Amino acid sequence: MVETGKRIAPYVFISPFLILFAVFGLFPILYSITISFFKWTLAGPQDFRGIQNYISLLTTDPFFIGSLKTTFILLVFGSLLQHVFAIPLAIVLNDQKVKGRGFFKIMYFLPYITSTVVIALVFNQLYEQNYGWFNFIIENWLGLEGVKWIQNPGAIKASIAIMVNWRFIGWNTIIYLAGLQAIDKVLYEAAEIDGATGFRKHWHVTVPLLLPIIFFAVSMSIIGGMQLFEEPFVLMKGYETMGGPSNAGLTSAYYLLGTGFNFNRFGKASAIAWILFAIIMAMTWMNKVVTDRLQR
């Protein structure tokens, strides 16, 4: 009797989480596979479609294919570009000679913890075509023609990328800073004795030792970038605009939510979710293969 009790005790202890996770996490996730095989509207399932939702999304739906392109462009210029800035920034902040490091750390991290609503308000003012601050600077100080930040398709992508970079560079900087602090200073001293200076020191010591952290941070960026929603959504003002002219700001996650909650096509939306899941898995795996090879 006691034996049985002992055996099941651990399961009883972990059951509160497991039950909640099964009901509110696992069940909806798996159920969405089923939904993805139907034409599913507000009134529930209409027709069984098999994999038709997947096929039409991948072959004929111009919004989905366009949204994937937009997502990849923003992934490169929004999410991955951050690391090019974040690593050097972290190295500078890690330098003991820099004064007020605490202050800078807080400043860089602030955008990450700022509410999206506030960010939307501020950036909408900055980007406003006629009265915005950016165009004020461009027109009055630089004497150039103002940019249609949230109306011109190319500018829309740039606007979103700027916002994403601004928001997440600080977050990545803090992650890299933590990674840098774990690198033994002895290694730098050894490199100096070997004659390495400035850039070479970091290229041969910092970067290789930071690889696991880079893998983690880049993976997070890929996952976050492929699910990019909030920034384009608030900047382009909701589902109704579908990412603005030429759907320039329509990312896949934005299209997913719009398909579900604006067009009421929950089956198609679930199919989008699973396609995105497959892409994210594949990219994360590729990232792992590349980092593993570099670490060898």
Place this chain on the structure above:
Amino acid sequence: MKKLVFLLTVAVAAGLLFVGCSGKKEQTAAADMPSFDPEKEYVVSIGAYGDLEKAYKAVMDTDDFKSTFPNVTVEFQTADFGGHHSRLTTVLAAGEATNDIEALEVGYIAKFVEGGGLTDLAAAPYNGVEVGKNIVDFAMSNATTSDGALVAMPVDIAPAVLFYRQSLVDEAGVSLENLESWDEFIEVGKKLVADRDGDGETDQFAIPNANEVAMTPLAGGKGGWFQDGKPLEPKEKFTKALTVVKKIREAGIDGDLGAWTGPWTQSFADGTVAATINGAWFGGALKTWIATDLSGDWRATRLPGDTLAALGGTYLSIPAEVPDEQKAVAWELIKYLTTSSNAQLTTFETIDAFPALTTVFDDPIMNEPVEYFGGQKVRQLYAEIAREIPNAAVSEYDAAILSVFGNAITDVLVNDASVEESYQTALNSVLAIAD
């Protein structure tokens, strides 16, 4: 891998079984519906947005309401415009409990009309079509599905008019009354453009933004996107709308101000614009908060070319998941709010939401001169237009098409796309999503 495939198969099979077993609630047969009992105590909840709560509370404070519904208590769940509609979408999709009555804005009605989740009010015991026989036709038509179900009752409407400032029009020596076409409007509009402070930059425009004209040739864009099952047909209707917008921008008579931004709101009070096109409710907004100091200066007239459109409007619905007993009382309340002159006029007086009920159009209050509009009988004008607005069939794709067409307008306006090009892009997109 085998294990994973097996697990996924089991999950999908279980899901399919679940779908088969769950099924949504069917509408109860008329004979089995409990009827409203005036002696019984009821608590009814209404999901509302904007200042609807204020209006309906005013209705509920009237003696007429209190004597009709002595035992009914009403509770409100009010949210902002977007929040209210996204909550409603979510709860309807999930088949969750909702309020007994849910308000819908006209822009969202199409989505719910064919989407399902709302009680068919045309069926017995409601017989909504008969109950709503005195409600303006176009509004009833907007709430009717292709197979004749009535998913909501219109409570207020917003006939579109051209608002203009008499003083600025006089100064320019023109008139905006009885314009025969949008081309004529553009010609007159050019004379309203001015540089008042002489700094070399235009600071007075005819209207705030060309895109506000975009939906009016399309009767407000609420429905009417299909003809014989073909989207964006007849083509001329849509290309004409895009052309008007493009011409206005090219003529330089609009201020390119984004709707509801600070400069846009201010433009009505500080003389930046001489006119604007909007639903009747906008007259109330001008009077109460946007341009309070300009009493007596604003006027309203018919749109150029006698274009008829509605820009706004509210509907009341009963979600399908509401218990039958609550449906009975909810329907009585909806009937009262939509078809009693007391409720319709009180709503109008409280928040300027124009009545959908045609019988109140003859009420003396509708014939009163309105001081804010220089003594003009604007309510008569709104009523006349309301009666003439044509019916338009709505479809489940309207929300998607509205998005697509909205972007076509921006492309024409901002990105120098040609009308033909934008129309084709929009059509291709619509064909791709209409499944």
